[in-house]
Amino acid sequence: MAPPAQTVRSSSPSQPSGKGEVSDLKLQLRQLAGSRAPGVDDSKRELFKKVISYMTIGIDVSSLFGEMVMCSATSDIVLKKMCYLYVGNYAKVNPDLALLTINFLQRDCKDDDPMIRGLALRSLCSLRVANLVEYLVGPLESGLKDSNSYVRMVAVIGVLKLYHISASTCIDADFPATLKHLMLNDSDTQVVANCLSALQEIWSSGAATSEEASRERETLLSKPVVYYFLNRIKEFSEWAQCLLLELVAKYVPADSSEIFDIMNLLEDRLQHANGAVVLATIKVFLQLTLSMTDVHQQVYERIKAPLLTLVSSGSPEQSYAVLSHLHLLVMRAPYIFSSDYKHFYCQYNEPSYVKKLKLEMLTAVANESNTYEIVTELCEYAANVDIPIARESIRAVGKIALQQYDVNAIVDRLLQFLEMEKDYVTAEALVLVKDLLRKYPQWSHDCIAVVGNISSKNVQEPKAKAALIWMLGEYSQDMQDAPYILESLIENWEDEHSAEVRLHLLTAVMKCFFKRPPETQKALGAALAAGLADLHQDVHDRALFYYRLLQYDVTVGERVVNPPKQAVSVFADTQSSEIKDRIFDEFNSLSVVYQKPSYMFTDKEHRGPFEFSDELGNLSIGTESVDTTVPVHKVEANDKDLLLSTTEKEDTRGPINDGAYSAPSYDGSLVSLAAPQTQPEVATSNPSVKEHSQSSFAIDDLLGLGLPAAPAPAPSPPSLKLNSKAVLDPSTFQQKWRQLPISLSQEYSVSPQGVSALTTPQVLLRHMQTHSIHCIASGGQSPNFKFFFFAQKAEESSTFLVECIINTSSAKAQIKVKADDQSASQAFSSLFQSALSKFGTA
């Protein structure tokens, strides 16, 4: 703790700044130190209060340390508490003086009153002075054995404090083992809960270096421990329940009946008034049922009502936290919430952070049956006095239009926006109309008629202006005035501050020129001249490029600048499904509120309990114990038919051991998604760039605009190359398998040679490995075999997962493919099929 000297604020009379007051206090404290006069405690209280209040507002009162300690010889508990608070705050910067306090704290640790014992022990452990740790061990040992639960409760947390000051002292005294014993045997639930918190922290931080710690950490997730907690959960405080539920969410039950037992036991936790308990319970339900599609969906139905109740009760802050989670679920499964759309209507007095979430939810749940009502509601918000929300609402209407439901009516509404004559409404609507035209070129006629009526003078925002200019260029053949409007815009080139607008102007005037050369020639010349003289590098370069292009060959120029376009079918999603899954895995954490996985906003050591489960698989495999197969079993623990023979272990262990130390698969995605926030920006602000992605690639590249994932008209997939040394650890496999949707499911025939060669699963494994397709688990007996394979792309860490069931009597193979990159799954499937067809022929 740093000395709080930096924030000395003066001026206000209630906040004295001078040293005068502090030295005054010092004097008065000295006078009282030895006094036994009646009423001295009252005067001391007043002085202590002053000291604490100075400390609170940030005045450095550490110089009083000696006097405070001298005055602390008292039986007055209020005084004692104030003194402890003071000492805890300043001991770290006064390690020498802190030694003075050890004596009286140690004495108090043996007091008859358990309250005093507890307080003293808590303060003793809060000193945070490394060279005093030797004084802690004794009092902690007796504290953990104290007959009073308050003292034990304090002692348990004391052990954790000691661990943070000196981990080795804590381990040498064998405190973790003591805590473990207490956790499983103490009668007081808060003592138990504190043990769990402390052990989780101690073992998680130790797991990186100590195998024992990582093993111990794993035992917390073992069935006996989890059941011990589950059976007593209602005896715990609501806060401790959250802690236990977080643990249960990481537990992997053996079979579905166990899953249902746990869910039935926890069912009534969904009715708890504390939102934290409800969300922690929901996390358990969601995690347990991930592999059971039907039940998982029932869980969504079940948790809807409790979540909505939590959103509408409690303070706005609490409902925001719950709403963020509801938002996540709505985004994952909009169809389940489509009939609840009215709950996502905004109330006029809600803060804008709530309204924003609600608008996104309304957009997501829109479908054929409710679009009309939702859009009607959104249009009301467009006239809202809260301008940012009005803008968001218009964007929401546009997004719904792009989702294709009832486009007809929506286009009319958008056009009505343009007629509302509010600057920001017009601006937003223009951007939307532009996007809409890119997807539905067939609407151009109606839209252009309206857009043509808008005076470019009324459009000031760069984005809107750029959109308008893009439409002028794109549809110049349909808009009578297009060349003249462009011309007048070019005349005001100097006044146009946005480089983006000037870039668009260049491109639009080029397009216009190809369509209506005589009318545009003059304007084009002026634009190119202005562009070449432009101080902005990108504008200059683009003008120069166009100039030389035209010089070289006008028809080539047309092909480059204004090629025939295909309608955009799907606009790039702002967040990859992998990121979304990662956030879902971190349900009931800040990741959901920030809409980012934890690695994007926290340091590794602070990621909280969630890292825990991810590392688990790796760590257990890293150890060469008999347990090695356990995580392999977990791959599909629910598939009871899946058995591993001992020989197969040899096969699977190789790649798995490597896998344990390879970079986690998410690291690869980090690079490509480094700036997920900026992606929508790019997608909307550079329409022409995207539009020309095929032909004007060079321009974009030159301009350094960064090409968004090109929605090119489905290029023939590049030949797929697989990484022959691909690695994947079973827990990652398991996790991915749960998260990814099936992207392909097919049935092949197996050649007669193949059938006859398939005597045991292992032969196929070796064969597939030569084709860079690796097996992670296999089992079964003739005629039914079941395999789980995986493969990775050669250049990137994009993974394919395959479940393959081969029936030798019918000579059929059924495969299900899940892939990080779903577009490549067809290519992968053919590769897989060809590899399989070669089986037995060699």
Added chain:
Amino acid sequence: MISQFFVLSQRGDNIVFRDYRGEVQKGSAEIFFRKVKFWKEDGEGDAPPIFNVDGVNYFHVKVAGLLFAATTRVNVSPSLVLELLQRIARVVKDYLGVLNEDSLRKNFVLVYELLDEVIDFGYVQTTSTEVLKSSIFNEPIMVDAGRLPPLGPAAIFMQGSKRMPGTAVTKSVVANEPGGRKREEIFVDIIEKISVTFSSSGYILTSEIDGTIQMKSYLTGNPEIRLALNDDLSIGRSGRSIYDYNSSSGSGPVVLDDCNFHESVHLDSFDIDRTLTLIPPDGEFPVMNYRMTQEFKPPFRINALIEEAGPLKAEVIIKVFAEFASSVIANTILVQMPLPTYTTRVSFELEPGAVGNTTDYKEANKRLEWGLKKIVGGSEHTLRAKLTFSQQSHANITKEAGPVSMTFTIPMYNASRLQVKYLQIVKKLKTDNPYRWVRYVTQANSYVARL
């Protein structure tokens, strides 16, 4: 797990500051306050209750004009921290009787005492007002509640209604009464917040009631309490529209969409006779929260109209009809309506004989405000306003103004018809029959009529 806890005044002064783990720098309160302040000034609206600056996560809730805040570097459950902050505020209120800047400043040592016991090294230990009693030794210094602005929904009972002991809701759980003997009493408040949106033609677009049964007990010896609700109460709208035909006009069963309960509530006989059994802990707490979207009769009907009346002129007419029994009186009513941004002047015209009305045009945010001290059930009130514009309106004027929103409080009225049939104290007490107060109040949450 949290790292620091602090309470800031509206001006950003630290009133209490407790560092539990020493992981976050000392200046965090200042960083936090700047961020919150500038969020608004940057035109982004209110700062969200959770945000991250340089790897530190900041949480806050606003209670009684104070900012209760916590920091952590760990990826914790956001609900847990926000619930905790809210709970700390409630515990502090239980002890101080009144929660505001003044009472907090006077009692900051007691608050430190509480904080020491509630959280240890960032982990919650207990938030039970009762458990904490044994470890709190400071006596609260009471502040005068009378001249303070009311806070919390229960505070409305302090005004009006002479039957209520006005000081009760602001009584500390530990303070000794002047007379020495504690008054045995228990309060059960049914507080409902209603949200209704009327379409321009007066048709109800959406409606919802969010209710809480709140309890505050000053009974010694923690007796068991039985609370009986409507016999025909049902929960869950499985059949959706099935109920709609008989529910429009205040008869038929009460159907809640969903509800949740406080930990102490036993639901053993709830399914049979709709009775809640509980041993109330000390302090104030919600027994049950519920939500209802079943149709109900809104207490007020609003008719609003804006019409152009010649160039640069328009007229607004707002009519409010009180559709509840004449024995019920609504108070502190405020009707607001945003006007076109080019409105320069507004002249108001009230009905002849109107009393307790205030009218105002707030130039800064272009808003018309009409306040009424009280409205008696069954009555009707009209406001006419003549607007003068600085420019000609081109577009549809109804798109430039509205919607009309209304706030009000109606004591002894509840729209859901959920009732506490009886409140029974099961264990016989030595003292005389304790005072039992069951009070109803309805407030507007979002009460909006579109133009």
